[in-house]
Amino acid sequence: MLEVRDLHAYYGKSHILHGVSFDVRDGEIVSLLGRNGVGRSTTCKAIMGDVTPSGSVRFKGEEIVGLRPHQIAHRGLGYVPENRDIFPTLTVRQNLLMGQKQARREGRWKMDDMFEMFSNLRERADTPGGVLSGGEQQMLTMCRTLMGDPDLVMIDEPTEGLAPKLVEQVAELLATIARRGVSILLVEQKLTIALKISQRVFVMGHGQVVFEGTPDALRANEQIRREWLEV
Amino acid sequence: MLELIVFSLLNGLVYGLLLFMLSSGLTLIFSMMGVLNFAHASLYMLGAYLAYTISLKIGFWPGLIIAPLLVGVVGALIERYGLRNVHRYGHVAELIFTFGVAFLIEESVQLVWGRQNVDYREPEILSFPLFTLWGTDFPAYKAFMLAISVAIFIALLLVLTRSRVGLIIQAAITHPNQVAMLGHNVPLVFTGVFGVGSALAGLAGVIAGPALGTFPGMAAVLGSIVFVVIVVGGLGSLAGAFVASLLIGMLQTFAVAVDYSLEDLFAAVGITTSKTSALIDLYTVTVAQIGPILPYLLLVLILIFRPTGLLGKREV
Ligand SMILES: Nc1ncnc2c1ncn2[C@@H]1O[C@H](COP(=O)(O)OP(=O)(O)O)[C@@H](O)[C@H]1O
Numbered sequence: 001m002l003e004v005r006d007l008h009a010y011y012g013k014s015h016i017l018h019g020v021s022f023d024v025r026d027g028e029i030v031s032l033l034g035r036n037g038v039g040r041s042t043t044c045k046a047i048m049g050d051v052t053p054s055g056s057v058r059f060k061g062e063e064i065v066g067l068r069p070h071q072i073a074h075r076g077l078g079y080v081p082e083n084r085d086i087f088p089t090l091t092v093r094q095n096l097l098m099g100q101k102q103a104r105r106e107g108r109w110k111m112d113d114m115f116e117m118f119s120n121l122r123e124r125a126d127t128p129g130g131v132l133s134g135g136e137q138q139m140l141t142m143c144r145t146l147m148g149d150p151d152l153v154m155i156d157e158p159t160e161g162l163a164p165k166l167v168e169q170v171a172e173l174l175a176t177i178a179r180r181g182v183s184i185l186l187v188e189q190k191l192t193i194a195l196k197i198s199q200r201v202f203v204m205g206h207g208q209v210v211f212e213g214t215p216d217a218l219r220a221n222e223q224i225r226r227e228w229l230e231v
Numbered sequence: 232m233l234e235l236i237v238f239s240l241l242n243g244l245v246y247g248l249l250l251f252m253l254s255s256g257l258t259l260i261f262s263m264m265g266v267l268n269f270a271h272a273s274l275y276m277l278g279a280y281l282a283y284t285i286s287l288k289i290g291f292w293p294g295l296i297i298a299p300l301l302v303g304v305v306g307a308l309i310e311r312y313g314l315r316n317v318h319r320y321g322h323v324a325e326l327i328f329t330f331g332v333a334f335l336i337e338e339s340v341q342l343v344w345g346r347q348n349v350d351y352r353e354p355e356i357l358s359f360p361l362f363t364l365w366g367t368d369f370p371a372y373k374a375f376m377l378a379i380s381v382a383i384f385i386a387l388l389l390v391l392t393r394s395r396v397g398l399i400i401q402a403a404i405t406h407p408n409q410v411a412m413l414g415h416n417v418p419l420v421f422t423g424v425f426g427v428g429s430a431l432a433g434l435a436g437v438i439a440g441p442a443l444g445t446f447p448g449m450a451a452v453l454g455s456i457v458f459v460v461i462v463v464g465g466l467g468s469l470a471g472a473f474v475a476s477l478l479i480g481m482l483q484t485f486a487v488a489v490d491y492s493l494e495d496l497f498a499a500v501g502i503t504t505s506k507t508s509a510l511i512d513l514y515t516v517t518v519a520q521i522g523p524i525l526p527y528l529l530l531v532l533i534l535i536f537r538p539t540g541l542l543g544k545r546e547v
């Protein structure tokens with residue numbers, strides 16, 4: 001489904017990604033782990049065309065490096081940004097509508113599905129997104145991207161700073177997404193839900209992939225965990 | 232006195248809404264691209280001259296539609312093939328670029344139409360007094376200007392707050408990258424906003440030409456006022472631009488109508504000023520005479536006491 005090979009990216013003159021390679025197969029949940037600042041978000045943005053990379057990204061067999069972000073989104077790739085980056089002045093409903101790529105075109109997900117899963121969002125459908133709680137904003141950011149009906153969605157640190165109960169909700173949503181046949185690239189710092197729900201994990205350190213394997217293999221590999229993950 | 236107030240209110244409204252037709256586009260362009268488009272007033276001028284020529288050939292009404300459309304296309308081309316390429320060199324380069332475009336348009340207009348005023352007139356059908364109060368006529372053409380401006384204002388409001396493209400514009404102002412990654416063609420939206428903003432400037436020129444005159448200096452005259460409007464309103468704030476447009480519109484029309492000087496004021500409260508006083512020149516200046524500088528006075532005061540403008544958030 002998604003094949004990233006030797007991806008390099010720069011911010012101005014600073015070289016951030018030094019040849020990142022990994023892949024996500026059809027229907028799979030894959031986690032991209034690593035400490036703050038190792039380049040996981042940059043990897044997602046490079047894949048989405050938000051940062052111009054060199055190297056190769058093949059999505060559904062087609063090379064997408066060089067395409068513009070909206071073209072990549074239309075190919076079926078979705079990105080849920082970190083920091084609950086909703087549109088604060090737009091209402092919850094308007095935020096969700098912005099996720100749709102064309103008016104009145106619904107795919108796997110309808111607005112009602114979102115409201116069904118998160119009744120808070122239904123209750124606050126007409127309030128500006130900016131006044132929602134952190135947890136609600138996180139759900140809204142994810143739902144907004146899902147409204148665009150992606151076949152693969154990259155979700156950037158969805159559990160960051162959330163209470164344990166909300167982390168559970170995020171895990172449930174991820175399971176629902178996977179059940180509907182959407183592949184997931186989960187970007188995380190902590191192992192909590194990542195090891196539980198992923199089929200495979202990649203660990204990044206300093207702009208490169210330093211480990212790939214199954215969750216069990218990572219559990220067993222204390223050295224990698226100590227060097228690249230735990231504080 | 233009542234006559235003065237009623238007519239100044241009406242004229243101020245006409246002029247204020249005309250200012251908003253220019254300042255709204257300029258504000259939207261500024262908030263999306265972060266660049267003050269100095270060519271905006273030249274597009275206003277271009278609109279008036281194009282409409283003049285069209286009105287000679289096929290009449291006023293086709294000009295009312297065609298001239299703004301042409302100006303809109305010119306604006307879209309400026310953004311697509313000019314500004315977008317200059318963008319990577321930063322804001323200063325963009326500012327200088329729009330300065331260049333402004334000169335280019337104004338000089339070209341003078342090359343084509345000459346350095347004299349052109350006789351662009353309102354259509355026959357609108358050149359009658361709509362009503363007469365206390366012996367003063369209110370021309371039908373001004374009412375027409377008012378109607379067009381109000382219609383544009385309502386249309387703009389509806390599009391921005393109710394339509395899908397309006398939501399995309401609102402979101403793209405603060406989060407352009409996010410909007411693009413959701414699958415919307417943000418550069419195209421930018422070009423569209425620039426085009427529509429330019430068309431509105433053109434339309435303002437088309438309807439203002441017969442009323443305020445169609446002459447080589449028209450861009451400079453109105454351009455500086457519009458600049459004052461958006462700074463006073465708060466850079467990037469549409470609501471601010473609206474308030475400031477009306478405020479400055481009223482301020483200027485009222486000032487022009489008030490033919491009093493300090494001397495008159497002193498006389499009214501019983502102070503007589505000596506004709507030989509060193510300040511006599513100051514005493515005899517009438518409000519009407521300082522009318523044209525009032526907006527700049529307001530600009531300076533706002534920058535000193537409220538640098539973000541009336542409703543703006545960012546420092547200017
Ligand atoms: N917009 C930016 N401009 C310059 N440097 C950036 C920018 N965004 C991130 N970086 C730098 O790139 C590196 C990788 O950042 P990021 O991809 O956000 O890491 P992660 O998501 O793994 O925490 C960091 O050193 C960060 O400081």
Ligand SMILES: [Mg+2]
Nearest residue numbers: 040041042082
């Ligand atoms: Mg990150």
